[in-house]
Amino acid sequence: MTTLSEAYRNAPVASHQITPLDFDSLDRVPESHIWSQSDEPQQNIQSQEPQELSIPVIDLTDPNALDLIGQACKTWGIFQVINHGVPLALIKKVESESRRLFGLPTDEKHKVLRSANGATGYGTARISPFFDKCMWHEGFTIMGSCVEDANVLWPHDYKNFCETMDAYQNEMKLLTHKLLHLMLQTLNLTQEEMNWAISAQDSQAALQLNSYPSCPNPSNAIGLAPHTDSLLLTVLHQGGANGLEIFVEGLGWSPVNPVDGAFVVNIGDLLHILSNATFQAVNHRAMVNQAKQRISVAYFHGPPVESVVAPSSSFENPCFRSMLVKEFISLKAKNFHKALSMIRK
Numbered sequence: 001m002t003t004l005s006e007a008y009r010n011a012p013v014a015s016h017q018i019t020p021l022d023f024d025s026l027d028r029v030p031e032s033h034i035w036s037q038s039d040e041p042q043q044n045i046q047s048q049e050p051q052e053l054s055i056p057v058i059d060l061t062d063p064n065a066l067d068l069i070g071q072a073c074k075t076w077g078i079f080q081v082i083n084h085g086v087p088l089a090l091i092k093k094v095e096s097e098s099r100r101l102f103g104l105p106t107d108e109k110h111k112v113l114r115s116a117n118g119a120t121g122y123g124t125a126r127i128s129p130f131f132d133k134c135m136w137h138e139g140f141t142i143m144g145s146c147v148e149d150a151n152v153l154w155p156h157d158y159k160n161f162c163e164t165m166d167a168y169q170n171e172m173k174l175l176t177h178k179l180l181h182l183m184l185q186t187l188n189l190t191q192e193e194m195n196w197a198i199s200a201q202d203s204q205a206a207l208q209l210n211s212y213p214s215c216p217n218p219s220n221a222i223g224l225a226p227h228t229d230s231l232l233l234t235v236l237h238q239g240g241a242n243g244l245e246i247f248v249e250g251l252g253w254s255p256v257n258p259v260d261g262a263f264v265v266n267i268g269d270l271l272h273i274l275s276n277a278t279f280q281a282v283n284h285r286a287m288v289n290q291a292k293q294r295i296s297v298a299y300f301h302g303p304p305v306e307s308v309v310a311p312s313s314s315f316e317n318p319c320f321r322s323m324l325v326k327e328f329i330s331l332k333a334k335n336f337h338k339a340l341s342m343i344r345k
């Protein structure tokens with residue numbers, strides 16, 4: 001087994017959990033999608049009063065970028081970057097191609113519905129089965145080439161979509177390498193551990209297009225339920241609309257609002273493990289709004305699935321046991337937020 005999509009194959013999702021709601025022309029939120037209030041802060045769908053969080057917006061050309069990134073990884077597990085070198089025109093094209101995809105009629109989108117043991121295509125978020133209620137969301141997952149699905153959607157005209165997604169994935173690969181170089185310098189990794197995390201030749205990646213349709217009653221719906229990302233690092237582009245929130249202990253849910261042209265960078269479980277829990281895997285979610293559809297695009301970077309993940313050898317007291325990356329992926333796919341505690345020493 002060599003690929004990320006193969007790693008997800010032995011954690012199937014029941015077919016009825018894969019089809020998103022048909023969001024066209026709904027004038028109210030159906031019972032299946034109503035999230036009720038909870039006393040448990042992490043389950044609470046209410047956001048905190050927007051208190052200014054000092055999640056930094058870091059200029060990658062700033063001479064202090066390294067220190068700022070190190071601080072952000074340890075404190076929040078999330079930061080935003082500007083002057084990252086990714087052309088704005090390409091970002092805009094990815095967004096418009098995503099809108100074109102999600103704007104297709106429902107029966108067209110269903111032609112590329114994710115299969116039970118598949119990882120790519122159209123459908124709900126993979127974490128959906130862990131929640132009683134459904135999310136106000138539809139997604140499209142790409143791993144490598146998207147020609148097969150795009151050719152079904154647009155037999156005469158799939159090139160535009162695929163070329164855009166390919167070009168974007170190439171840019172994201174370069175950016176995740178650049179970011180990891182900086183982030184990892186603030187840990188005392190060996191050269192071998194650095195190479196493993198960056199895996200320039202054989203890294204595994206996924207591109208996730210997210211659509212959150214406008215919602216008639218956003219205060220009792222959730223776009224994407226609380227989760228940590230599973231791989232090493234996620235680079236997210238949120239269009240103009242607010243929605244991303246992170247959970248901060250003692251403060252509750254707080255927004256990370258879009259900054260023009262910026263990417264949100266957040267730490268996933270595997271980097272939390274490599275850093276022996278010194279870097280935080282941030283718990284986050286996406287909320288929805290009534291005014292307009294929100295589009296976000298997330299790129300997930302991971303090491304080869306057949307390699308071993310463990311806390312860096314620079315830590316005297318590793319707090320996680322080591323395992324194959326593919327073992328962690330299936331542990332997470334089957335146990336969701338319990339996965340990290342299951343491998344704690």
Ligand SMILES: C=C1C[C@]23C[C@H]1CC[C@H]2[C@@]12CCC[C@@](C)(C(=O)O1)[C@H]2[C@@H]3C(=O)O
Pocket residue numbers: 004119125126127128141205206208227228229230231298300
């Ligand atoms: C490589 C990845 C990372 C995945 C699974 C697989 C493809 C799709 C990604 C997401 C995207 C939406 C949120 C998430 C939580 C989900 O449900 O699917 C992500 C998940 C993860 O980070 O665990």
Ligand SMILES: O=C(O)CCC(=O)C(=O)O
Pocket residue numbers: 208210224229236238243244284285286296298
């Ligand atoms: O849409 C967002 O702002 C968050 C998306 C996200 O968390 C994900 O795709 O993993």
Ligand SMILES: [Fe+2]
Pocket residue numbers: 227228229234284
């Ligand atoms: Fe996420």
